[in-house]
Amino acid sequence: MPGFGAVGYGPGGAGRYRAPPENPNVTDATEPKTMAWTRFGKKKDMPGGLWIKCESCGGMLFRKEFEQKQRVCGSCGYHFTLPGRERIALTADPGSFQERFTELMPADRLGFNDKVPYDQKLAQTQQKTGETDALIAGTATIKGIPCVLAVMNFQFLGGSMGMVVGEKVARAAELAAELGQPLILFACSGGARMHEGAVSLMQMAKTCGALALLNRKGGVSISVMTHPTTGGVTASFASVCDFLIGEPGALIGFAGPRVIATTIKKELPKGFQRSEFLLEKGQIDRIVLRAQMRDELARLLAYATGRDPVAAFKPAPAAAVEAPSVAEPIPEPPAEKPKRARKAKKD
Numbered sequence: 001m002p003g004f005g006a007v008g009y010g011p012g013g014a015g016r017y018r019a020p021p022e023n024p025n026v027t028d029a030t031e032p033k034t035m036a037w038t039r040f041g042k043k044k045d046m047p048g049g050l051w052i053k054c055e056s057c058g059g060m061l062f063r064k065e066f067e068q069k070q071r072v073c074g075s076c077g078y079h080f081t082l083p084g085r086e087r088i089a090l091t092a093d094p095g096s097f098q099e100r101f102t103e104l105m106p107a108d109r110l111g112f113n114d115k116v117p118y119d120q121k122l123a124q125t126q127q128k129t130g131e132t133d134a135l136i137a138g139t140a141t142i143k144g145i146p147c148v149l150a151v152m153n154f155q156f157l158g159g160s161m162g163m164v165v166g167e168k169v170a171r172a173a174e175l176a177a178e179l180g181q182p183l184i185l186f187a188c189s190g191g192a193r194m195h196e197g198a199v200s201l202m203q204m205a206k207t208c209g210a211l212a213l214l215n216r217k218g219g220v221s222i223s224v225m226t227h228p229t230t231g232g233v234t235a236s237f238a239s240v241c242d243f244l245i246g247e248p249g250a251l252i253g254f255a256g257p258r259v260i261a262t263t264i265k266k267e268l269p270k271g272f273q274r275s276e277f278l279l280e281k282g283q284i285d286r287i288v289l290r291a292q293m294r295d296e297l298a299r300l301l302a303y304a305t306g307r308d309p310v311a312a313f314k315p316a317p318a319a320a321v322e323a324p325s326v327a328e329p330i331p332e333p334p335a336e337k338p339k340r341a342r343k344a345k346k347d
């Protein structure tokens with residue numbers, strides 16, 4: 001299809017950010033009071049101050065402005081991990097999201113004991129985040145096109161996939177098949193949830209099975225992989241959808257780069273396991289800026305549902321975004337002046 005590539009990606013696109021639309025679904029209970037800055041594998045709770053340090057360029061970001069820019073660094077374009085509810089607010093039409101499957105609750109089937117027993121850890125995390133588990137699913141419209149939306153929440157135990165996450169993904173796929181609507185999955189995960197042992201690994205087969213069912217019924221699925229998407233999530237539902245989209249700079253892989261480098265005893269290529277690297281290798285279909293994600297999803301939904309994609313995606317804003325990344329054309333000298341100069345020489 002025309003224009004289906006790495007469009008809209010580039011640091012020059014930083015000029016076109018929309019403020020997040022107001023959404024009644026976002027409440028204070030889900031608004032993080034502390035920033036769980038999650039350089040992958042490390043987790044720090046920083047006091048909610050006025051300034052935030054960019055993980056990528058080290059620049060200081062004014063929190064209010066940073067949040068208005070959808071948690072993207074204004075200097076280097078680094079896309080920070082976005083809480084699940086904020087993602088829904090940015091993606092769905094205001095007020096259109098109807099949450100489903102809220103009755104599914106996680107359970108400590110193994111009596112797993114870490115530093116804190118798993119059941120206690122679940123209760124603490126539920127209280128802290130206001131969520132029951134690491135995935136929020138439901139129905140929504142994007143630019144008026146109905147779809148089923150499932151969003152992972154990294155703030156809940158690193159977005160790990162246990163029985164509830166797997167079941168919600170599977171049910172979301174079944175719901176999409178039943179309603180005849182496209183399914184959009186936002187992945188953001190550290191992988192399978194170790195506290196649930198083999199049960200968490202079973203979710204990989206279950207989610208893929210449900211997506212295969214959706215596929216057989218003629219349904220369309222879109223996977224958006226955000227920073228970070230790793231482990232059993234990459235190895236299952238996030239990688240088997242019809243369209244695979246990555247956010248800029250997102251770490252997407254199975255085992256982490258350090259583990260691989262230590263195992264194979266070789267230096268890894270530059271940008272290994274990042275979206276840009278994976279696009280080059282053909283693992284993902286395109287990279288989409290967070291600021292353009294809603295437009296791009298609307299366009300794909302329009303394609304998938306036989307609507308007019310042009311109506312869902314106005315080309316003018318895209319051109320405005322792409323413009324700064326293209327080098328300015330060298331202006332041609334005026335046509336008349338050289339003639340005069342030549343005449344002057346002849347004289």
Ligand SMILES: [Zn+2]
Binds near residue numbers: 076078
């Ligand atoms: Zn930065």
